[in-house]
Amino acid sequence: xxxxxxxxxxxxxxxxxxxxxxxxxxxxxxxxxxxxxxxxxxxxxxxxxxxxxxxxxxxxxxxxxxxxxxxxxxxxxxxxxxxxxxxxxxxxxxxxxxxxxxxxxxxxxxxxxxxxxxxxxxxxxxxxxxxxxxxxxxxxxxxxxxxxxxxxxxxxxxxxxxxxxxxxxxx
Numbered sequence: 001x002x003x004x005x006x007x008x009x010x011x012x013x014x015x016x017x018x019x020x021x022x023x024x025x026x027x028x029x030x031x032x033x034x035x036x037x038x039x040x041x042x043x044x045x046x047x048x049x050x051x052x053x054x055x056x057x058x059x060x061x062x063x064x065x066x067x068x069x070x071x072x073x074x075x076x077x078x079x080x081x082x083x084x085x086x087x088x089x090x091x092x093x094x095x096x097x098x099x100x101x102x103x104x105x106x107x108x109x110x111x112x113x114x115x116x117x118x119x120x121x122x123x124x125x126x127x128x129x130x131x132x133x134x135x136x137x138x139x140x141x142x143x144x145x146x147x148x149x150x151x152x153x154x155x156x157x158x159x160x161x162x163x164x165x166x167x168x169x170x171x
Contacts, residue, residue: 008038017072025071031132046081057085067135073097076108091131
């Protein structure tokens with residue numbers, strides 16, 4: 001595991017099944033950094049390193065992690081395997097890694113059996129961004145300052161759309 005938040009307690013784990021997933025999952029880390037959320041990066045595989053994955057899932061809560069964001073492509077069993085071994089919320093990000101353009105990963109991530117919940121985001125960059133924002137919404141339930149920053153972020157998105165709309169009118 002690699003902590004990526006100097007001096008901040010790690011509360012979110014960003015997990016990937018392959019290093020090729022990093023360009024997508026970096027979108028989640030950008031949002032976490034923007035909000036000042038302590039996070040760590042983890043590379044593990046449900047299929048190639050199952051013992052490592054189990055160890056990670058079983059120790060995350062004891063290490064202070066509150067939410068796990070998991071990106072995986074192809075068969076994409078990683079989020080479900082982790083969710084089956086922890087009580088922490090798990091947010092899955094399907095990644096486009098095959099000729100199926102991420103549909104295989106989406107279906108593998110979203111089709112969990114009853115009792116093994118995985119919140120599943122959209123495929124790719126938007127999904128990674130939304131996974132971080134969903135994690136922040138969970139954390140903001142018990143953190144008024146974080147909730148205020150999230151509200152300001154949402155208002156800024158609306159202002160950005162209005163500004164872009166005004167730009168279109170001037171064309």
